Amino acid sequence: MDRNHALPQVQLPAEPNALRRIDFCAPQSYKGSGFLSIPDLPRVAEEVTAVLPGDGFDWDIKTHFExxxxxxxxxxxELGLKGRLHLTCQRCLQGCAVELDEKRQFIFLATESQADEYPPEDExxxxxxxxxxxxxxxTIEDEILLSIPLIPKHPEGFCEPHTPVFGEDDEDEVPAERENPFNILKNMKKN
Structure with missing residues (x-):
């Protein structure tokens, strides 16, 4: 008889705090889904540049025995994550939305040494x-952090134009010839 049919399936709560203590040693399988906003994920919140309505992640989890x-x-x-967060584009240094859609599989083992010995070829x-x-x-937050691109950027051609700062000239204007900074010294010596 298949163990999955003999075991009860427990519905996981959607509240973030309830996800902090799940008994994966119990002889039962789990199923659940929900939405986590950016403030629910403090380490992810440290990475974002802005939190806009709709930012966060839908998650769904199913477990079975094999x-x-x-x-x-x-x-x-099996963990599925789909959502959006805002980071700084490394091309234009403006905010950009980063969409994530990830699916991961995990295997629960009894001890740390079993986890360390788990075959690395099983990717x-x-x-x-x-x-x-x-x-x-x-674990959900870890997977989001691992999925964030190392160099977030807008798609090619979507970066916002650079706005001049500190009196920079526009690119269209021909830059004026700069005055030699030592001319002041030369004038001081004459006096």
Whole structure:
């Protein structure tokens, strides 16, 4: 008999604080979805340049048990993230919206040493250590932070034009010939 059909499926709460203590050691599978705003994610909030209406992330999670060849059954978690945040474009230094749409799979293991020994060639699943008070909110936030581009920028051709600052001339104007700064010294010597 398939273990997934024999185990109860628990609906995860959508409230951020309730996601801080999930019992992934219990013999049950989980399913849930919700929306996390930027203030719900303090480490992500440190990265953004502005928070606009609609910024944040829809998340959905499903878990199931799977038997691996030659070992016991492990809980697999599928995490989907879709949302938007605002960062600084590294081309024009103006704010730009960054859309993220990520899907990840994790495998829960019993100990830290099992997670360390998990085969690195299995790139499809990242190992996590199951606990009775697993912080799912922190894992979601980690995945958002890992998905943020290292160099955020607008799509090609969408950067806002550079606005002159500190009396810079417009690009269309021909720059005037600069006066030699040592002319003042030369005039002082004459006096």
């Amino acid at each position: 038997s691996l060849p030659g070992s016991e059954s492990h809980q697999i978690m 499809d699943r990242e190992p996590l250590v199951a606990s009775q008070q697993f912080n799912l909110l922190e």
